[in-house]
Amino acid sequence: MDNEPRSSMVTVTGWLFAVLSAGYFLLALLQNLLFSTARMPLFTAQDMEHVPHALAWMLEHVRELVLANLVLAALSLVASIGLLLRKEWGRLLFIAMMLVGVAWNVAAITLQFQFASAFEAEVARAGGSGEPGVATFFFIMKAMVLLFCSVFGAAFGWIAWRLAQPDIRREFGAWA
Numbered sequence: 001m002d003n004e005p006r007s008s009m010v011t012v013t014g015w016l017f018a019v020l021s022a023g024y025f026l027l028a029l030l031q032n033l034l035f036s037t038a039r040m041p042l043f044t045a046q047d048m049e050h051v052p053h054a055l056a057w058m059l060e061h062v063r064e065l066v067l068a069n070l071v072l073a074a075l076s077l078v079a080s081i082g083l084l085l086r087k088e089w090g091r092l093l094f095i096a097m098m099l100v101g102v103a104w105n106v107a108a109i110t111l112q113f114q115f116a117s118a119f120e121a122e123v124a125r126a127g128g129s130g131e132p133g134v135a136t137f138f139f140i141m142k143a144m145v146l147l148f149c150s151v152f153g154a155a156f157g158w159i160a161w162r163l164a165q166p167d168i169r170r171e172f173g174a175w176a
């Protein structure tokens with residue numbers, strides 16, 4: 001294991017995700033501090049009247065979701081450090097995190113399209129759908145969500161696949 005050359009892919013991926021995860025962790029920590037100190041109701045019943053069911057559920061459980069986000073950020077940082085240290089548990093946790101990222105991006109496409117459709121319906125109900133550029137705006141918004149989620153989902157899937165290859169497994173002392 002010590003005589004094996006170290007993959008630059010693992011090193012670059014580990015460092016990139018360690019830096020991003022550290023920032024993600026700090027932001028998630030600040031979010032948790034903000035939401036844990038908020039004393040007023042975050043959303044009223046009136047806010048929830050015209051939102052999709054999934055969004056209403058998310059808004060009703062915002063504190064739990066913000067806490068889950070903090071846990072995810074911490075796991076991501078730990079996985080990145082484990083990957084950099086060439087620990088087998090770090091490789092496996094990182095693969096799991098990448099697969100969660102793929103699943104999240106697929107779910108995000110669905111949720112974003114639901115939210116965009118609900119927003120379009122609200123704009124139409126308010127009489128604004130005839131305004132110039134509204135249809136173009138919604139098309140571009142959906143296209144960008146599809147593009148970004150597809151690119152990130154594919155990148156996460158490729159990283160998970162690459163970390164499962166025999167040469168990388170050997171580098172971590174796993175069976176090849």
